[in-house]
Amino acid sequence: MRLYSYFRSSASFRVRIALNLKGLAFETLPVHLVRHGGDQRNADFLALNPDGLVPVLLDEAEDPTARMTQSLAIVEYLDETHPEPPLLPAEATARARVRALALNVACEIHPLNNLRVLRYLTQVLAIGDDAKNAWYRHWVETGLQAFEAQLASSRETGVFCHGDRPTLADITLVPQVFNAQRFDCDLSSMPTVMRIHAACMALDAFARAAPGRQPDAE
């Protein structure tokens, strides 16, 4: 498989973890999101993905024409085409819980803090760096606090977000914690989040997917 990826992109990070957990080899095709205004805005890349977003997964052995986008859709695809080890539990309400945790990060936290949003704040609304960083921390901290409350209030939370093996929820949580740490967010009130983050990062599949270990890392 081939993955269009940027080392710091959380969404790319999620897919790298899933590929590693499944034991699937992949080639990284770097897309630099910052340099020269962003390679994702080049005509060649937009022809591949009109959204201008990474990651994009090509699985040419399965379907030579498919260009898969949106990290959570890609992870579900990998789970359906390579069922072992499963990234979702078996039972329907448990699957709903894991997907809801993942969507909490993917819909409530991450979209407010990606590059294009921060650019709009500084370039169009002309807010300063302090206000931009406060915006960033506000959404990450309130979002992860809600995530912590979800984890702490459920008997289904285990070594990982759901039980004792990693799922889609952990795959989505870990890159968000990386971002939070990079922007000096206060994570002291989130012991369950941080315990699970450490359990994940002790696994080779998560550690190898980290930004600093990618071929395009700076």
Add this chain to the structure above:
Amino acid sequence: MRLYSYFRSSASFRVRIALNLKGLAFETLPVHLVRHGGDQRNADFLALNPDGLVPVLLDEAEDPTARMTQSLAIVEYLDETHPEPPLLPAEATARARVRALALNVACEIHPLNNLRVLRYLTQVLAIGDDAKNAWYRHWVETGLQAFEAQLASSRETGVFCHGDRPTLADITLVPQVFNAQRFDCDLSSMPTVMRIHAACMALDAFARAAPGRQPDAE
């Protein structure tokens, strides 16, 4: 089933469409997101869902303790527990396409325009109404233009977003178009989006789920 819902909430609207498509009866439990600072911030509601977000689905016949959150996770749950009619296609890359379209709306457009984000812009960043409305239209218009490009460039687009019956992608698109129209966004460059929106709204399951037809509509 019982659904905590607000008539104008797009995420609640998605779940109402899915319940109607599945032919499942449900009781609406209204949560007013605006009045008195928002019922979703009451202690009773936060005990139910620490995120303070609607929708929440209770399916007591299946599991008396489950409180399901996050609209896309709920729709997947309904599709797994009530398979007919299916809301996702059968084949893995087609499922990935439908999920990616839904996530395009749920992750790239909707999170930037919900109530709490607009409140932060006006209350914390003190931007005026014109700048707030420009922000709203910017994300909706660029997001739906990318959605249009995805639809227009694929042979898999049919009467609906994927083929000739409604899927998770249509369920997510229609509430976003409602919001766009309410805020006077320019949708003139999106003929495929608008054609599919009209095809959806001709179906009773979509029409009955619309904000104006809910028991808490104002």
